Amino acid sequence: MSPPPDGVSPAVAAIEALLTASVGTRTAIGRIERLHHPWVLRAHAVEAPGLPGTVIVKCLRPEGYGLRSAEELARCEHAALTFIADDLRLGLAPRLYAASPDSRLLVMEDLHPRTELAGQLRRDGLTPVLDDELTAFARSAGELAAASVGRAALFGVRRTALGTGAGQLDDWEHAHIGLWRNGLAGAAAFGVPLPAAAERDLAAAVAELADPGPFLALTNGDTEAHNFLTGPGGRGRLTDFEGAGFRHALTAAACFSVPGPNWLGVSGAGQVAAFRRALARTVPEAEDDQRFGFGLTAASMVWVMMRADRLGTLDARRPGDDSRTQMVALLESGARTAEAYRALPHLAGWCWSTAALLRRRWPDSDIDAAAIAPYTWRER
Template identity: 50%
Template sequence: MPIRVGTWERLELWAVARVALRGADGADVPRTVIVKWVRTHPVGTRTELWRLRTELAALRFLSDDLNLALTPRIIAADLSAGLVVMEDLAPRTALDHLLRRDGAAAHADRLAVFARAHGELSAATVGHADTYYTRRTALGPIDPAAGLVGRFARLQDETRGHAAALGAPFTGQAETELGTALDELSDPGPFLALSNGDAETNNLLLNESGPADARLIDFESAGYTHALSDAVCLYVPGPAWMSVGDPIATGLADHYRRALACGVPEAEDDRRYGFGLAAACISWAIVRLQRFALLDTRSPGDDSRPQLVATLEAAARTAETHRALPHLTRWARRTADLLRRRRPDADLAFTDRAAFPPYTARA
């Protein structure tokens, strides 16, 4: 069926565009589609073809193999040309846009949808890793170092060096708990589920009014991992935020956990769930800690400096709530105190909800 391109609009700064289509002789075609292509970037950022292969495999796996209506549908793909064409989800908008514009209090129902969507994705994909990886390997090789065991082994090695350089080395029982936490994440057992690899509010599109009809997007880094890695965003600030609030008080924690338990009954075990969540939150904080040298080069007052303190303290608070990893938690709090002393501009009261309401945006 001959199809012609009408107009196109570049979305974001990377290689994504909304394209208007016209069918020849009145052919029935989508009015608009989203096209992603291999990036060209002067310093080689995110230009790898494997990203499109991964997104294509993940979206087809979810829609064709699992019949899950949580993501855009693939319409066409030409990997030799570095192109993937998918369903346009407009007029849905990104949740982070709504939060930045109106604040979290105005979108409590949409945040609940966000939490449930990630729980539903994990619940639906548990037990289907072989099906996904059959699809993915058919499109090209996967870097063995990207696997769970390799990923967390690297993290453990890198963490020791960064912590020592900062003046907060792991010792004794804290180091033992770090190994235990990373073992949990590299061997999730019944919690092994598919993630898009970036479970943040910018990757959920939904309607501003009426039924949310939400969709998860951006599966370039998709893969099977510990399901509770996708819950971290509810407890610990991601790159865009200074604070995400208290998900237990707001009910987001329950929305996520109930959805997850539909496919992972072990999520109802308080001890097991709490340990996995604490491990995921602390490991995320450690990943972010690796940026401390870069942040030292930034000017006082740059939000990224106090944000690292907020990240460590939020992770520690989550572990404390679930009575897990006590020595690693104390290490995280000591490291946050060290950063507060090292950078006076980072010494802020993040638990003050008047100053830092849920989803306070980082400048």
Template identity: 50%
Template sequence: MRLHTELAALRFLSEDLGLALAPRVVAADLSEGIVVLEDLAPRTALDELLRRDGAAAHSDRLVAFARARGELNAATAGYADTYRARRSSSGPSNPEAGHVDRFARLLDEAHRDGPTAILGAPVTGRAETELSSALAELSEPGPFLAFSNGDAEANNILLHESGPADARLIDFESACYTHALLDAVCLHVPGPAWMTVGGPLSARLGDHYRGALAHGIPQAEDDLRFGFGLAAACISWAIVRLQRFALLDTRAPGDHSRPQLVETLEAAARTADAHRAFPHLTGWARHTADLLRRRWPDADVDLTDPTAFPPYTARR
């Protein structure tokens, strides 16, 4: 089914919408499980460049990444029915769920049991009310409903190492229509591969993403509307990542995944603060991060210090 989704997504972008944001399908035989795609060489995965040289050496490539994410969301807004028809004609599939149904399940668990109960930090009162508002925003995107490859991270974009980036997004096996601003989370909150993505660079990339998004979704220019959606996406992502607590609690001191989880909560809180959204849920996120710092002394580090942890420091 994933191959069917990938094929439908790529044909939707290139054949239905005429976009050059992903590889073209050259040929396909689903009965044999074969799909031949456009050769994107000599482009390189962005995460490889960042790991090799650091973010400072590739700030322009990161800008291309942010803009490509925004351009994908902008160009596909309003075409959900076209994609669903394309997907239906490509073969069997599960009902489209994407990010939002997964978030709904995990967010529901988050304030009832799991790590919040173990840490003694349940999501209650006004924070719980704000969590419900965040989930409602993600579940009902309105004008922010847009197409995503389902994994908006730096390993899923190929671009030229020098000169014009001419970027292409890849890995559409989990593609779906969802809230566009879920694709912007990776610019503000570290994903699985990174310790931190913050600092002035984060704000710059966020501005480029927003500018590209506004070409297709003009509501992105509304500070209140955009900020609320982005904060909802970031805080929700942090809560989903918190569900890894039990696994991380078994790891040896010094494992990078522990301070990374702390930074995930704190970066989400900083983003929400910057947009003056979800004050009580933000307070809960900071409190939970503090509890993790006390439980894991090895995770009590300042990941906002650019001399020790430059943006896009890789997680070991």
């Protein structure tokens, strides 16, 4: 039976027709199960020769996010899954079984019983087993980048064929770049404007990401642990390619050096090394400490500046809010990354001084960051 109408879910008949046309034999769906978003469903088949018993159905979102409309998000995922499977011949992402001509309906491999790595980390903390899974995650992201280097034009052809306009193919202007301006303004409004030397460092970081050179590669646009599914007996898979595009490969490694939205801290030296080894198979520049280090620092610092837009919001929150502690940890981890690679020293100095000011202004955040276990969940 179909799920209740919600403005997102397709009729079962539409899914059956799409799969029947794709596999060439009649396909029948017994029931539909809603998952974590109303536009992501699990379809249970009762008659599906050549297909597994369940498939994932992804529908058009009610609205877009970031720099892409809902339609462009769907087209991009369609293009990315096809590109990864057919052009790169990699088994790193779900297999796409069928897609409507307008990409509004995608039917793909159900990766169950694999589960989100982020959920496992939240539940168990950073165990040795999950540290290995994080390394597998980093290696997979590096392998995707390595395999895709030099093939941006082919991915562009796939996106254009699905209806993406030429003006929408400039993936460097995605969240890792465009939103740093809001952070710069937010820092000034909060009373911690960047000194001129730190602004020059930030400009150099932005320029690095905007012109990746040999590091131009495919990323899914949101390389975080909730987009890696892992489980016993099978290799992990990268998921969620709505934001996929060709951009600086090291934007996909920054999550291992500075915490993403979910975490108070990370501990990713081993993961960064795994990503780097995988990338270096086709990008020899990744073996150059200076070039790799500058790229990773640039990606990490631009992420820090994106999050700096939240300074005023966090200042209004109650004492003890985890987001305050996370902001301090984020600034300090960005500074440590810069110091480790001897890059962007003035921007690192601004991070240290701003973190010190926050510790004074928010006494609840003045704690020993080293005592926070890596991948401690940020309570919202």
